[in-house]
Structure formats: structure tokens, C-alpha cells
Amino acid sequence: MFDIILKRKEGTNVLKGIKLRLYPNRTQQNQLEQMFGNDRFVWNAMMNERYQNNRDLPFLGKFKLNYLLKPLKKEYPFLKTSDSSSLQVVNEFLTQSWKNFFQDKTGQIGKPRFHSRKYLKKSYTGKSIIRITGKRYLKIPKLGYVKTSKTGVLQNTKVKRYTVMLEPTGKYYLSLQAEISEPEKYSLTGKQVGIDVGVADLAILSNGLKYPSFNSSYFEKKAKIWQKKYSRRRHLVKLLVLQNKNKRVLCPRSLESFTNWQKAQKSKAKYQAKAANQRRDYLHKLTTHL
Incomplete structure (x- = not known):
């Protein structure tokens, strides 16, 4: 299974969102559970516990928080099992969340919440390099070789960020933000069609073709x-x-x-x-x- 979503353009490059199914073995599943927990631990420790202990402490940006990761890893060695870039992404998300909270004047944005281990959808995001090692295998940092769905969609792409997710159904997925330098070009057909989106029918074309609404x-x-x-x-x-x-x-x-x-x-x-x-x-x- 894989999904491709076109996101936006930057000059001649195109950013795509690609979602692949992962099939980690039992050892990798246990390691993923540890990595999910490490991201949750850093999120709660960096800001929430810090401000609860002393609310007069100054606000720290992501670069200063990243500097604190090294002594934090010495105190808690289990953090070394995670991709270092994923912990930096946690600091980036946390800093942005606090900025949104402090800059909000409407009161609609609440402060960052405590991340509980009971949350069903678990994930972590990294910025390291992911390599294609076969038709159905990827080399993911700290995890090694992981079986996945077809990797042909990753040809001629540069992965900017990746997110490993565990859905409530128990399935693992890999979501990629990839940059394509040479997007596929399509030739013009010279044909035109009008589309009317409705309620009874999902879409009605100007040539009379109808698409009924999906029934699930x-x-x-x-x-x-x-x-x-x-x-x-x-x-x-x-x-x-x-x-x-x-x-x-x-x-x-x-x-x-x-x-x-x-x-x-x-x-x-x-x-x-x-x-x-x-x-x-x-x-x-x-x-x-x-």
C-alpha cells in the first residue's frame, strides 16, 4: 500500500507526501515502542516539568533545547536508542507550540498538553537519511532494514522528513516528505470537461457521465x-x-x-x-x- 499526495512547488522542485506500509519484526516493534516513548518523555521533560518546577525560568528556543539534549541523554541513557534528529524535531514542535500559546490574544490556543502513553496513535518524526536497499526494504536510522511496500515511488526523490506511525489498528506506516527535482510531465490532450459536484451524485460530468456518492x-x-x-x-x-x-x-x-x-x-x-x-x-x- 502506498499513497502519493502532491503538496506544493518550490521553483522547479515539487514536494510530495508519500505514505508506505511498514512490516517491522518483533525486535523492531519493541524498539519502535521505546522510540515513541522517548519522544513523549522529551516533550514532557523539556518544558512541562521544567515550568512546573520553576515558572520564572526564561523561555528557551529550539537551539537551546537541543543543547540540553546531550546532558539529558547522559542522565537517561535510554534516549540514545532514538534517532537524534527525532528528539530535535520534538523540541522544534514544542517551541512552536509555546510560541503559539504566548502570542495568542484570542484565548483559543491552549498551552502544550502532557503527552500520555495511553494515546492510541503513536509516532515520531526524524530528518535523517533513509536509504532504499531493495524492492521492498528500506534502511531506517536506528531500526536497520525494515520490510515495506513497493519502494519504486521513492526513485529520484530526496527525503526531507519522515514519520513512523502506529495506527490504532496495529499497522505501521511510514509517511515521507520527499522532494522531486524532475517532476513527471504530462502532455495536453486538448479535451475539456465540466464537473458539477453534488449531494445525490458525487460528480456529474458535462458529457453526461455520473459518479454516484460512495456508500460505506x-x-x-x-x-x-x-x-x-x-x-x-x-x-x-x-x-x-x-x-x-x-x-x-x-x-x-x-x-x-x-x-x-x-x-x-x-x-x-x-x-x-x-x-x-x-x-x-x-x-x-x-x-x-x-
Whole structure:
């Protein structure tokens, strides 16, 4: 599986967003889990804990935060398992988030939030070099050789940034921001067509051809059913671990130890992803035909 999204032009170069499916082995999956946690740890440690301990400390830019990474790695050696550029990207995102918060005069932008390990969609972003080592293999920094979908779309491209993601469905993806120096050129056909976008029909062409709206009601109904099951099961579990006024817990187990609501969570995400993938595939086929 791969998706290509044209983003913008800079002179003669074109920036594309390319999404590939990753198939890491068990060792690489454990390492990815550690790298996701390292990014989360740096985000929480650099600013949130720092300002909670002393709010009078001056605001630090991304370059000064990057300078603090070296002593932080000595104190916490597990940070060395991550791509160093990914930790720098965390500082960049964090600095921009605080700037947006300080410069906002409307009060609509809140301060950067604490990143919890319970968040379903995990990812990290890096700026290191990714090499193509075969038709279905890439060499990713710190991970080594990872099996992926077809790498032919990466020919004659320069990767600017990459993001490794773990979807709630349990699938791994690699999102790339690539620069193409020589974009593909298309010859003019001399043909014209008018397109009317509607509600009953997705698109009606001037030549009389109609594209009906995509119907994914089956998977959407399934997703709604499992969404209700997930919400109900999670609510019941929260009631069990809820503390009373005397700080006594009705059930001594932790929230993560209950697997029933986690199964519903994965089923819900699976059906939501199927509906979204079918809709995306339908739109790709339509635009390709046009």
C-alpha cells in the first residue's frame, strides 16, 4: 500500500507526501515502542516539568533545547536508542507550540498538553537519511532494514522528513516528505470537461457521465456499534477503578489490566479504517480517471 499526495512547488522542485506500509519484526516493534516513548518523555521533560518546577525560568528556543539534549541523554541513557534528529524535531514542535500559546490574544490556543502513553496513535518524526536497499526494504536510522511496500515511488526523490506511525489498528506506516527535482510531465490532450459536484451524485460530468456518492454504510454501521460498546465498557471499567472519598478503590486492578474495552477499541478502529480506506480508494480511482 502506498499513497502519493502532491503538496506544493518550490521553483522547479515539487514536494510530495508519500505514505508506505511498514512490516517491522518483533525486535523492531519493541524498539519502535521505546522510540515513541522517548519522544513523549522529551516533550514532557523539556518544558512541562521544567515550568512546573520553576515558572520564572526564561523561555528557551529550539537551539537551546537541543543543547540540553546531550546532558539529558547522559542522565537517561535510554534516549540514545532514538534517532537524534527525532528528539530535535520534538523540541522544534514544542517551541512552536509555546510560541503559539504566548502570542495568542484570542484565548483559543491552549498551552502544550502532557503527552500520555495511553494515546492510541503513536509516532515520531526524524530528518535523517533513509536509504532504499531493495524492492521492498528500506534502511531506517536506528531500526536497520525494515520490510515495506513497493519502494519504486521513492526513485529520484530526496527525503526531507519522515514519520513512523502506529495506527490504532496495529499497522505501521511510514509517511515521507520527499522532494522531486524532475517532476513527471504530462502532455495536453486538448479535451475539456465540466464537473458539477453534488449531494445525490458525487460528480456529474458535462458529457453526461455520473459518479454516484460512495456508500460505506456497512463498515460505518459496524464502527458505530463498536464505538458504543467501547464507550460503555470503558465507562464501566472507570467506575470500578474509581476512588471514593476515603481514596479506596472498588477494584485494585489498573485501568489497562481490563482487556474487554481494549478489544472493542481495536474493533472500532478496524472498521473505521476500512471505511476510510474504501472511500479514499474510490476517490483515487475517480480522480485518476478524470
